Amino acid sequence: MPIEITMPKLSDTMTTGTLVKWLKKEGDSVNPGDIIAEVETDKATQELEAFEPGTVAKIMVAEGSQIPIGGLIVVLAGPGENVADVAKTVAGASKLPASGASKPASPAVSAAAPIVAAPSPIPAMAPTPVPAPTPAPAAAAKTPSPAGQPASGKLRVSPLARKIAAEKGVDISSIHGTGPGGRIIRRDVLEVPVAGAAPRPAGLPTKNKLQAGTLPLSNMRQTIARRLLESKQSIPHFYVSMDVVMDALLDLRKAVNEQFAPTKLSVTDFICRATALAIANVPAVNASFSPTAIIRHGTVHLGVAVAVEDGLVVPVIRDAQLLSVFEMSARVRQLAELARGRKLKADQMTGGTFTISNLGMYGVREFQAIINPPEAAILAVGGTEPRPIVKNGQVVPGQVMSLSLSADHRVVDGATAAEFLGEIKTLLENPLRMVL
Numbered sequence: 104m105p106i107e108i109t110m111p112k113l114s115d116t117m118t119t120g121t122l123v124k125w126l127k128k129e130g131d132s133v134n135p136g137d138i139i140a141e142v143e144t145d146k147a148t149q150e151l152e153a154f155e156p157g158t159v160a161k162i163m164v165a166e167g168s169q170i171p172i173g174g175l176i177v178v179l180a181g182p183g184e185n186v187a188d189v190a191k192t193v194a195g196a197s198k199l200p201a202s203g204a205s206k207p208a209s210p211a212v213s214a215a216a217p218i219v220a221a222p223s224p225i226p227a228m229a230p231t232p233v234p235a236p237t238p239a240p241a242a243a244a245k246t247p248s249p250a251g252q253p254a255s256g257k258l259r260v261s262p263l264a265r266k267i268a269a270e271k272g273v274d275i276s277s278i279h280g281t282g283p284g285g286r287i288i289r290r291d292v293l294e295v296p297v298a299g300a301a302p303r304p305a306g307l308p309t310k311n312k313l314q315a316g317t318l319p320l321s322n323m324r325q326t327i328a329r330r331l332l333e334s335k336q337s338i339p340h341f342y343v344s345m346d347v348v349m350d351a352l353l354d355l356r357k358a359v360n361e362q363f364a365p366t367k368l369s370v371t372d373f374i375c376r377a378t379a380l381a382i383a384n385v386p387a388v389n390a391s392f393s394p395t396a397i398i399r400h401g402t403v404h405l406g407v408a409v410a411v412e413d414g415l416v417v418p419v420i421r422d423a424q425l426l427s428v429f430e431m432s433a434r435v436r437q438l439a440e441l442a443r444g445r446k447l448k449a450d451q452m453t454g455g456t457f458t459i460s461n462l463g464m465y466g467v468r469e470f471q472a473i474i475n476p477p478e479a480a481i482l483a484v485g486g487t488e489p490r491p492i493v494k495n496g497q498v499v500p501g502q503v504m505s506l507s508l509s510a511d512h513r514v515v516d517g518a519t520a521a522e523f524l525g526e527i528k529t530l531l532e533n534p535l536r537m538v539l
Contacts, residue, residue, distance in 0.1 A: 105189050106157050106179040110170040113144045115453045116326050119169045120144055122176060123262045130186065131159045133179055140176070143262055145326035146416050146452050148445040157181050160189040167266065169322070259286040261412055263321060267292045284444060288412045323414045331473050338392075339512040342471045345524040349487045349502045352534040359538070371407075371461055372432040374484055374527075376537050379403045379423035379431070381526035382457055388523050389456050391477040392513045406455035406475065407435060409442040416442045417475060419455040428538055459484060469505040479514035482527075483507040504531075 110120045121143040127133060133153045140151040157179030164176050180189040260268075260275055264287050268275045273295050280287035293314055320328070352373055360367050382389045382403045391398045405423035408415050418438035420426070426434065441447045457479075460472040463486035472483040485505040492501035506527060510520045530537055 104181050105160065105184065105193070106155050106181055107175050108139070108151075108153065108177045108179065110142070110172050110174045110176055111151070112172050113142065113149050114146050114449045116146070116330065117144045117172065117322070118326075119171050119322060121169050121262060121322055122164050122166055123148060124166055125162060127159050129159050129162055129190070133157050133159060143322055143445075145322040147442075147447045148262075149448070153179075155179070155181075157184075158186045160186050161193040163193075167262065259284060261286060261288050263289050263318070263413060264292045266319075268295075271295070282412060282443075286444075321413045323411075323416075327414050330476065334473050334476050338474050338476065340471075340474060340509050341512050341517065341520075342507055342509055343517065343520040343524055344469060344505060344507040345521075345528055346490075347504045347506060347528045347531045348492055349504050349531065352531050353487070353502055355534045355538070366429070366432075368428060368432050369435075370463070370487065371459075371484075372428055372435060373531065373534060373537060374461065375405060375407065375420070375423065375435060375459060376426070376428040376431050377527050377530040378457070378459055378482060379405055379426070380530055380537065381523055383424045384526050385519065385523040387519045388480045388508075388510065388515055390479045390514050391456075392479060392511055397514050400456040402456070404454050404456045406458035406478075407438070408458060408460040408472075409439050411443055411445065416447060416452060417455060417458055418442050418447055418451050419453065421454075458482070463487060463504065469507055471507050472509050474509050474511055479511040480520070480523075481509050483509065 113120065123141040123143050125140050127137070127139045133139060134156050135154055137153050138150040139153050139159075142149055142151050159177060160180040161178045162176075163178065164170055164174075170176055178189065178193045180186040258276060259280060259282075261282065265275060267273075267289060268278070271292065273292060275287065275292075278287050278291050278295060281291055282288035290312075293312065349370075352370070356368055356370065356373065386399060389400045389403060391400070402422050403424040405420045406417040407420065408417050418441065420431070420434050420438065423431065438447070438451060441451065455475065455478060458472075458475045458481045460481060461484040462470060463484055465486075467485050468488065469485045470483050472481045474481050483506070485507075487502050487504040489500050490503040491498050492503065493499075494501070506524060508520050508524055
């Protein structure tokens with residue numbers, strides 16, 4: 104029996120997926136566990152796995168197409184079936200738009216399932232499929248940079264970078280990638296001069312990032328736009344800020360890092376540890392609003408916002424209140440690396456109960472973050488900087504960091520928010536409490 108593979112739901116907020124790259128072509132055999140394609144969701148690029156054996160009979164969508172969940176993307180001929188007959192049957196039955204969008208199919212969580220009925224309609228509001236990128240003009244072969252092409256020979260390119268390169272007529276293999284693991288990203292392509300452009304006059308800066316154009320919204324950026332608009336429109340935000348004197352923590356961190364080298368703890372690691380402990384002491388902030396009740400969560404699943412090429416993702420540290428600062432550090436590093444490489448799995452990005460957003464490394468002193476629904480609060484962390492403080496009646500220099508809590512007023516009151524920030528302040532200013 105022919106096997107249809109449909110676009111699976113790979114994250115809790117996913118409504119469409121972009122077929123980034125086919126790893127199998129028509130006529131190739133497929134075994135259970137084989138990776139047949141790479142799919143970009145709203146949060147990561149993930150591998151699409153086949154669960155049944157067969158042969159690729161008909162690829163239904165082109166690379167670069169956006170497909171709604173449940174949309175048919177490829178049909179396999181089952182074991183013993185004639186591949187040409189299956190391909191002919193599928194081609195005759197399908198009436199695909201010229202854009203390469205898939206014919207809708209019944210939603211599926213797994214990547215492969217036998218054909219059992221006619222496809223169901225595409226859900227309302229499904230985004231319009233995006234045409235596959237136009238191939239770049241032929242050019243003389245160039246040796247890819249070591250960073251852009253790993254030893255395996257597979258060029259690592261983000262979908263957006265590949266599209267822009269095609270539009271500019273740039274040979275993608277000639278570009279040096281500066282993304283994670285040598286991945287070629289949007290910035291790398293934009294910095295390549297366009298062929299035929301006038302030479303830059305002497306004395307002017309050599310780098311100009313200005314470039315006119317219209318960039319299509321990626322799945323991730325569409326989801327960010329939708330969720331943040333929903334958050335600001337539906338959640339009554341209020342904001343509470345507090346300054347923390349960080350001298351004791353910075354001294355402790357320096358001593359610990361010297362003692363346990365090469366292990367290095369960051370300020371973010373201590374902030375995550377302090378936040379998890381403070382939530383355990385003030386559990387009212389670890390909650391969600393529903394129309395009939397406030398839902399209190401019995402454990403701290405701590406989200407940490409991580410900036411990636413096309414937006415940000417929030418990997419989740421499970422049961423954070425149980426982790427030591429060293430365990431917290433290892434978990435933060437692991438998830439941040441996966442996030443920047445867009446390799447996070449669905450269960451590593453869902454189920455958060457509280458989020459931290461840290462812009463201190465960018466020199467930001469203080470900001471207010473937007474709540475990540477269905478959570479009731481988010482902590483915004485600014486940078487640590489020297490400021491005058493009063494100590495023992497004297498004005499002295501100190502290292503100070505500003506924290507701001509954005510809270511859902513339906514769940515958290517002002518006094519509770521202040522109590523929570525006070526708990527974090529106490530822990531950060533008395534850091535031995537976090538490591539003993």
